[in-house]
Amino acid sequence: MKPTFQMQWVNGPWGDPALLVRIRWARRALLFDLGSMATVPSGDLLRVSEVFVSHTHLDHFVGFDHLLRTVLGRDRILSLFGPPGIIGNVEGKLRGYTWNLVQGYPLRLEVFEVDPDWIRGAHFACKEAFRRQDLAARPFTGELWDEPGFRIRAAHLDHQIPCLAFAIEEPFHINIDKERLAGLDLPVGPWLAELKAKIRAGVGDETQIPVGWPGGRTETFSLGELKGAIISVTPGQKMAYVTDALYxxxxxxxxxxxxxxxxxxxxxxxxxxxxxxxxxxxxxxxxxxxxxxxxxxxxxxxxxxxxxxxxxxxxxxxxxxxxxxxxxxxxxxxxxxx
CATH class of the missing domain: 3.60.15.10 (Ribonuclease Z/Hydroxyacylglutathione hydrolase-like)
Structure with a gap:
């Protein structure tokens, strides 16, 4: 079984905290803390969609500028989650630079600070020189992120300042039985990713899945019959990240x-x-x-x-x-x- 989450520690046990988590099926990555990013290939940073910051001491947040510089010209939203005060921290960093030549840059930042009871957010658009626009607050019930493939939860810790710990959890893991696949003369191909995505999304077994062979042949099967023939479901992965906390x-x-x-x-x-x-x-x-x-x-x-x-x-x-x-x-x- 190939794990969904591929964890890579960035700077060794003595260096700045930063954990890169690649999501295999999504060609996407998450970051837990933003210590020095100097050793992370740009290709990995360009896949980062969400960043989860425990707190903004220098060794946990110094990599923000490096990440921003890498993604600056991209048409995307980069989301950051952190403890109370992180919106002001990001705003202060952005105000430290001059943005007179970026009107055509489509990058957007969305920054969320997690209070014990509320999540407050702010939007910063590059084309508007990263001018802050506050977003509506929503209740915090322990969960920061939830999508069909995984969810991320957080807990507040005491580091003399608020500090967040995180857990990322896959609800279940989908495995393709390659021997059964070959035995049924079904091809390996992009349709398997679509099949997994439909299962994660919880669509009905009657959903039709087109299967394409090399050479142009196509057949359609129901999700239910494919699940019964080539799929096994096992418990999902779970990883927790904890730093800087009083015992x-x-x-x-x-x-x-x-x-x-x-x-x-x-x-x-x-x-x-x-x-x-x-x-x-x-x-x-x-x-x-x-x-x-x-x-x-x-x-x-x-x-x-x-x-x-x-x-x-x-x-x-x-x-x-x-x-x-x-x-x-x-x-x-x-x-x-x-």
């Missing part, structure tokens, strides 16, 4: 609920346990605390990142402390241990 009962409860049963939990581990008091002062997690959260959330894999530079050369210690607390599979971007 408090309130934060832990929210994180466990958000990440419950995830295939992968990307979790900061800024400090080792010998500096747990310093971690608390700085409103960060230790590797051991990340492991405890992973255990409570019953995730399959824990991925550690955001190590303090004071621990250069001690990568093994992060793994050891997290593994002892979690008891499961712990990895680090750029290497892993079983």
């Amino acid at each position: 408090s009962p309130e934060n832990v409860a929210r994180l466990v609920t958000l990440a419950k049963g995830a295939d992968a939990l990307y979790c900061e581990a800024a400090y080792l346990d010998r500096h747990a008091s310093l971690a608390a002062e700085r409103f960060h997690l230790t590797a051991r605390q990340a492991g405890l959260i992973a255990r409570q959330a019953e995730v399959r894999r824990l991925v550690l990142f955001h190590f303090s530079p004071r621990y250069q050369g001690e990568t093994e210690a992060f793994h050891r402390e997290a593994r002892e607390a979690f008891g499961g599979w712990v990895t680090v971007p750029g290497g892993h241990w079983d």
Whole structure:
């Protein structure tokens, strides 16, 4: 089974936080946090449609300018979600530049700040020199994004400032049985993507799906008969992303609920346990605390990142402390241990 979400950590465990998530069937990508984008190919950045920012400390938001420069001339909407204040943060960055020669550029930004009870938005159009236009607010019930292929939820954390954690979840995964496909003399082709899209959209089994063979032959089959013949449906992927949070009962409860049963939990581990008091002062997690959260959330894999530079050369210690607390599979971007 090929996973729908392909996760790529951008800057290694010591670098700025940024997780690129490619959506295989959509030729599209998401970003979780906007640390330095210097190593990300432009082709990947041009596929980014939504960005989810935990908070706007420099190491989590410095890549905004790089992303903006890459997509500037494109006819598209780029959506950003972040904590209270992100609209003003984006507006301030945009005001830092002069936009007198971009009247013909069609790029639009839509920025949404997530309060505990409301999502407030603003629109910035490049052709209007990114002048801010506020959008109508809508209630926040835990969900930021919902479409047939996946949904994204968020939880508010305490980092001495509001900070967001995120989870992306596929409702189910659609698998094509290639042996049955060949056995029925059905061709591989673009029609399979349409078939999957119709299933994700929940259309009726009577829906007709045209199947084309090389050479021009075409036949039409009902969605129901194709589902019964070549499709199997399995549980979907789930990934959670957590960074910059105090280890408090309130934060832990929210994180466990958000990440419950995830295939992968990307979790900061800024400090080792010998500096747990310093971690608390700085409103960060230790590797051991990340492991405890992973255990409570019953995730399959824990991925550690955001190590303090004071621990250069001690990568093994992060793994050891997290593994002892979690008891499961712990990895680090750029290497892993079983």
